[in-house]
Amino acid sequence: MGMLLNSYIVVSIIVGVHVFEQVHADGGCNIYRGRWVYNPLYRPAYNATSDCPFIEAEFNCLNNGRPDQQYLHYKWQPYSCILPRFNGRNLLRRLRGKKMMFVGDSLSLNQWQSLTCMLYKAIPGAKYSLTRQGPLSTFTFPAYNVSLMYNRNAFLVDIVFEKKARVLKLNSMNGGVSWKGVDVLIFNSWHWRLHTGRKQPWDFIQDTNKTYKDMNRMVAYEKALKTWARWVNSNLDLTKTMVFFQGVSPDHMNSNEWGDPSQKTCKQETRPVNGFKYPGGAHPVGVWL
Template sequence: MGRLGIVVGVKIIIIYFHLLQREAIAAEAIVNELLFHGRWVYDDSNNYPLYNSSDCPFLQDEFNCIANGRPDNFYLHYSWQPFSCNLPRFDGEDLLKRLKGKRMMFVGDSLSLNQWQSLTCMLHKAVPHAKYSLNRQGSLSTFTFPEYNVSLLLSRNVFLVDLISEEKGKVLKLNSIRDGVIWKEIDVLIFDTWHWWLHTGRKQPWDYIEDGKNTYRDMDRLVAYEKALETWATWVNLNVDPTKAVVFLQGVSPDHLNSSDWGDWSNKTCESETQPVADTKYLPTTTHPGEVILEKVLNTMSFKPVYLLKVTELSQLRKDGHPSVYGYGGRQGMDCTHWCLPGVPDTWNQLLYANVLQKSGMQICFSTSSTANNINLITIFNFTCIYFCSVISLSILFIYF
C-alpha cells in the first residue's frame, strides 16, 4: 500500500503543478487584456516622445516625418494609458540586460520594419554611447549591441508562408515555410502578417495560390490568410521549444484611408490629422476580421502561450500617427498605413517590454482601479486553494498509506 500511496502522491503533485501553470497563464492573459484597453493622453512633459528622430541616425526616410517636413508635433506627445493599469515606463538599458546574450527577431512586412526601427531607436536613445552595428543582407537585417551581446533582427516575409518564383509565375504556397530555418534558435520571435493579403491588381505579388495539391488564380483572401496562419502555427508547435524561446504575434495594424471610419464624412484620408480619435463610439463595434482569425488560430495551438500583442484597438484611435504626405514619397505619395517615428510603434514596443517583464515574473499591472486589484485577489485565492487542496490530499495519503 506504501508504494501505491507514493504513486498517487506523485500524481497529485504533478496535477498541482499543472494547475498552477494553467492559473499563471490565465492570470497573465487577463493582465495582457487590461494593458490593451485604454485611452491616449496628451503629455507635454519631457517624458514623450521617448526619443527624437535626430537621436536616431539610422532612422529610414519613410518614417522620419519631422525631417520630411511635417509641421505639427502634437502626435509625438501622446502616451497610452490603460484604464485599469499603469503601463511600465520603458527602460531600454534594462531590456538590453534582460536580453543579454540573446537574439530577438521581427518577422513580417514593412510594419515589422516600422516596429523594428522603433525599438532600435528606443534602445539607442537609452544607451547612446554604446557601440552598435547595422548589417543588411538580402531580406535579413541585423542590429547588434556588442557590449550587451544582443542582436535585433528583421526577417522580411510578408506572408510568413512561401512565395516562390516558378516557371509559370510567382506562387504563394499556403502550406510551406522554407524561411523557418532562420527562425530556429532565436530567443524572442515577433511575427506579423496582414496588409499584403488584401492587395489586388499591380500590388498583388503572386500569380497563383497553391493550397495542398490545388492551385488557384485567386481565392477568398481571409480563407487564404487563415490557412497560412494555420501553417505558421504548425511550424511553431513543431519547431519552438517553449522553455527556451518566447513567441509573440503582432495584432493587425489598422490604416486610416477613409475618414468616415472616425465619423468624418468628408471622404478625406489621414492627411492633416493632428489628434487621435476623441470619441471611441467611432471605433468598429465588431472585432477586426483579421484579429478574429488571429485569435481563432492561436486558440487551436498546443504551444502555450503565444502572446498576442493586441495593438489593433489602440492603433485605430491614432488617425494622426501616419506619415501621409510626409513619408518617403513626399507630396507624390499618401501613406496612411505606416507610422511616423517617433510614434505609435513606440507604444507597441512598450507593450512588448511589459510582456517581457511579466514573463520574468515581475508584476506589471500597477493598479489604477479596483478591476486589477480584484484580479490579483482572485489569482491569489486560486493559488492558495490549489496549494492547500494538494497539501490536504497528500496528508490524507500519508495517514492512510
C-alpha cells in the same frame, strides 16, 4: 504612436517586467483598455533627428516636413494602472546574450526600427552594427551581445518562382529556417494579402496540390496561419523560445469609421482616436487570431 505603444507592450511582456505602479484592487490591469492623454511636457522616448543616426529616412517625420508636433506629446494611459517610462538599459540587461526577431510586413519593420532607436537613446554613443542581407536586417549591441532582427516576410508562408511565375504556397514554410535559434519571435501578417494588380507579389496560389489564379483572401489567410502555427509547434522549443503574433491594425481607408467624414483617409489626421475601441469595429480577420 500606435507603433511605439505596441513595441512597449510587447517588450514589457517579453522581459517579464512588473510594469504597473498602481493596480486596482480587483487585480490585474488590461493595458489595452485606456486612452491617449496629451501632455505638452511629455517627451517621446527618442528624437528621430538627433537621437537615432541610423533611422530610415521615411520614418523621420520632422525631417520630412511634418508641420505639427502635437503627436510627440501623447502618452497612452490605461484606465486601471500607470505605465512607467520605457527603461532601455534595463531591457538590454535582461536581453543580454539573446536574439529578438520581428517577422512580417511594415508593421514589424516600424516596431523593429522604433525599438532600436529607443535602445540606442538609452545608451547614446554605444557601439552598434547594422547589417542587411536579403530580407534580413540585424542590429547588434556588441557590449550586451544583443541582436535585434527584422525579417521581411509579409505572408509568412513561401513565395516560390516556378515556370516563370510566382506561386504563393499556403502549405510551405521553408523560409522559417532563419527563425530557428532566436529567443523571442514576434510575427505579424495581413495587409499585403489585399493587394491586387501590380502591387500583388504573386501570380498564383497553391493549396496542397491544387493551384489557383486567385481565391478568397480570408480563406487563404486562414490556411496560411494554420501552416504557420503547425510549423511553430513542430520546429520550435516553446520552453526556450517566446512566440508572439500581433493583431491586425485597422486599414484607415474610410474616415467615417473614426467619425470624421471630412477626410477620405487618415492622411490629414493629426490626433489619435478617443477611447480604447476603434469606432469602425474590430478587423474582420481578427476571428483567426
